[in-house]
């Protein structure tokens with residue numbers, strides 16, 4: 001037996017079969033419902049539930065915060081209706097609304113950023129330019145591999161796209177990029193996705209915390225904020241294990257020299273020898289330097305463990321969830337594990 005879902009942006013209600021999510025039903029009927037990962041991780045299908053009841057399969061709290069859930073937002077990719085439902089996907093002032101594109105790109109530069117991170121530049125070949133908001137990501141498909149999520153590191157104004165790709169142990173795509181990708185090679189791009197983008201209307205301080213290749217979206221956010229003249233205090237804490245993991249320091253020192261409101265602080269968690277750098281966990285250094293977080297927005301990106309620890313500390317210090325914009329770099333294995341848990345809970 002099916003129930004009916006009225007979507008504010010679509011003329012006629014759609015039937016949703018038992019067990020089907022609203023997003024599955026909408027896409028099957030050709031409704032251009034905004035979406036990304038389809039697994040409750042990215043937040044691109046965030047919607048306002050206007051009437052009726054849905055059951056939400058498990059999702060990442062980065063895609064939908066408790067506060068958002070409490071104010072009636074849901075993820076269409078996780079929402080299975082229990083009754084007839086009225087729903088609306090979020091509009092441009094509530095989301096970064098860019099058309100989803102599938103573009104063919106060519107590798108125009110590839111270089112070592114560190115011993116395990118490649119800095120990759122891609123030029124769109126057809127159908128460009130590629131519109132996105134600073135902080136968003138795309139799914140990249142390298143020859144013969146499955147698509148993988150990588151964040152744009154350039155500002156939206158720069159026509160050549162920049163990515164920072166870290167080699168993952170046993171990872172198919174990242175090892176291909178590290179060892180075999182060549183100049184001129186074709187890369188398919190699908191996006192943009194993600195909800196951890198720069199809120200340009202915000203006037204309070206910005207605290208950006210990046211771990212490893214999490215610097216990619218944070219570079220885009222910080223550089224975009226500064227080049228667009230955002231004048232509040234902007235601090236970037238870049239956490240890595242040791243000196244050899246630091247990269248783009250000259251770029252951020254140059255930004256510091258040009259913008260008095262910007263500060264760049266590298267933090268080493270595991271230095272092999274003596275160092276004049278800050279030591280410790282990156283979020284702890286950031287919080288030690290910022291006892292007052294009133295009016296602050298935090299942008300976090302990098303390994304899930306770092307993003308989770310930083311989020312917990314920021315919440316404990318009184319920052320509201322809606323002021324924490326986080327991109328946890330889940331691998332495909334972690335995403336598969338999340339999806340399996342969700343499927344089991346749906347069966348139970």
Ligand SMILES: Cc1cc2nc3c(=O)[nH]c(=O)nc-3n(C[C@H](O)[C@H](O)[C@H](O)COP(=O)(O)OP(=O)(O)OC[C@H]3O[C@@H](n4cnc5c(N)ncnc54)[C@H](O)[C@@H]3O)c2cc1C
Pocket residue numbers: 137148149150151152163164165166167168169170171172173174175194213214216217327328329330331332333334336
């Ligand atoms: C929103 C977002 C943005 C991201 N941005 C960046 C970025 O800018 N830079 C960056 O470096 N990373 C980023 N990541 C992380 C990146 O997408 C992953 O590291 C990527 O999956 C690596 O791909 P891979 O093919 O090399 O490794 P994967 O295929 O993901 O493999 C990683 C490990 O998992 C195992 N594995 C793979 N699939 C499965 C499965 N189904 N079940 C069990 N085990 C499996 C592999 O054997 C391997 O050990 C981002 C992730 C997200 C979610």
